[in-house]
Amino acid sequence: MKLMKTEEAVGQILCHDITQIIKGVTKDAVFRKGHVIREEDIPVLLSVGKDHIYIWENNENMLHENEAAQILYDICKNEHMRPTEVKEGKIELVAECDGLLKIDRDKLNRINSLGEMMIASRHGDFPVKAGDKIAGTRIIPLVIEKEKMERAKEAGGDAPIFTVLPFQKKKVGIVTTGNEVFHGRIQDTFTPVIAEKLSEYDAEIIGHEVSDDNHERITACIQKLIGQGADMVICTGGMSVDPDDKTSLAIRNSGAEVVTYGAPVLPGAMFLLAYYEGNIPVMGLPGCVMYAKRTIFDLVLPRVMAGEILEKKDLDILGEGGLCLSCPVCTFPNCGFGK
Numbered sequence: 001m002k003l004m005k006t007e008e009a010v011g012q013i014l015c016h017d018i019t020q021i022i023k024g025v026t027k028d029a030v031f032r033k034g035h036v037i038r039e040e041d042i043p044v045l046l047s048v049g050k051d052h053i054y055i056w057e058n059n060e061n062m063l064h065e066n067e068a069a070q071i072l073y074d075i076c077k078n079e080h081m082r083p084t085e086v087k088e089g090k091i092e093l094v095a096e097c098d099g100l101l102k103i104d105r106d107k108l109n110r111i112n113s114l115g116e117m118m119i120a121s122r123h124g125d126f127p128v129k130a131g132d133k134i135a136g137t138r139i140i141p142l143v144i145e146k147e148k149m150e151r152a153k154e155a156g157g158d159a160p161i162f163t164v165l166p167f168q169k170k171k172v173g174i175v176t177t178g179n180e181v182f183h184g185r186i187q188d189t190f191t192p193v194i195a196e197k198l199s200e201y202d203a204e205i206i207g208h209e210v211s212d213d214n215h216e217r218i219t220a221c222i223q224k225l226i227g228q229g230a231d232m233v234i235c236t237g238g239m240s241v242d243p244d245d246k247t248s249l250a251i252r253n254s255g256a257e258v259v260t261y262g263a264p265v266l267p268g269a270m271f272l273l274a275y276y277e278g279n280i281p282v283m284g285l286p287g288c289v290m291y292a293k294r295t296i297f298d299l300v301l302p303r304v305m306a307g308e309i310l311e312k313k314d315l316d317i318l319g320e321g322g323l324c325l326s327c328p329v330c331t332f333p334n335c336g337f338g339k
Contacts, residue, residue: 002055006045009037012055016065016142017088020048029087033066054142063146065089065139071149072117072137075156080164081134089139095128095164100306102163110155116140116148121162123339127302134162165306170232172198173207173225175218177238177247182212190236190290197297201305206230213238218250222282226254232281232304239270239286247284248272256282260312264319265338268296273310281310293330299338 004012013036017029030044031037037045037053045053063071066086073083073091080099084092095101103124112118121135128134174194180186188210195205207228209221218235225233238247248261256274261284263271272284281304289297299318303310321339324332 003052004055006050006053007042009053009055010039010042012037015054018045018048018050018053019088033064059143061146062143063149065142065144068117068139068144068149069137072111072119072139072152075111075152076119076135076137076161078160078163080166081162089142090136092136093134093162095130095132095134097164097166098127098129099164099166100302100308101126101128101134102165104159104161107156107161111152111161114148114152114155116144117152119161123333125299125303126333126338127167128164134164165308167201167302167305168231168307170201170203170305171206171230172203173209173222173228173230173233174205175221175225175233175235176208176210177213177218177235177250179212181237182210190285190287193290194234194236194285197301201301203232203305213246215246215250215253218247219253222251222254222256222276226276226280230280233276233283235282235284236290237285237287239272239284251282251284254282256280259310260315263296263315263322265296265299265315265322265324267292267294267324268299271296271300273300273315275309279309292324292326294324294332294337298332 014031014033016033018031019027020030021027030048031041066089069086069089069091076093080095080097081093082096084094101122101124103121108119117139119135119137174191176188176191181188191208198205207225207230209225211217211221222233235247235251238245251272251274252258254276256276258272258274261272262269267288268286270286274282276282285297289295318338321336324337
């Protein structure tokens, strides 16, 4: 790479894209890398503030920003994602299906700490839709040492930084609990909320049982739905410490192994997660899920629908960002809740 006065560069080869920015109109390249500069290009280059430019000179120890950007993309990429066109040393990753974004945060931080390169992404453990940007990569200088990109490859290892887990079409059973609903004293307003949230993931509700607060009946309902082929069972209500609330006991007695009863999230502290035979999630949802717009259920559901088997530590770390501010206009997931 060699620096030259623009007015003396006719016939030379540009070694990087030249960007023109017109506020409110455009931000794009007027000349691409590899363009041979012509006499008529000089006024255009001067108009975008390029009194001096870099022209290409081969150096076997250096990589051009676009070549290095491809290496950085290869470190990041996985199935169900595609790259954008490389431009100015930058490539973005775009999701090709609806799913859950997973990020190897340690690798991401290691590579960003190397300097002269960067990877920026959206938050992991949240849903993405086909066509959504997942991340952007960029090489900072115009050229970078090959040795530094080799260090980036080593930091990246064999597995990609980003993964999109496609959502699975699950068969769901719902158990509505509570004497007040069972005996017809009040209308069930909980189940419609759950059905609406499940519809975002194209889940199929294969059964709906209503039980009083008798824990043996609730357990029987859970087992009945699993026997009918449910991939997931959701129990609504009965999760507090009141003497009539027996749902947590019923879930334990169903044979499901409890991962956690309680989570550092508001709304949703009394949430229960268990697994039947290791892979069928059984959830106990507190009453807040019925009336609050966003709760612990909105943080856990996408991960479960992607087939992720959650451990207690996955919920233990939700405390920072676990407080929903109940904004008058909800912008979730484009807010700090769960992040």
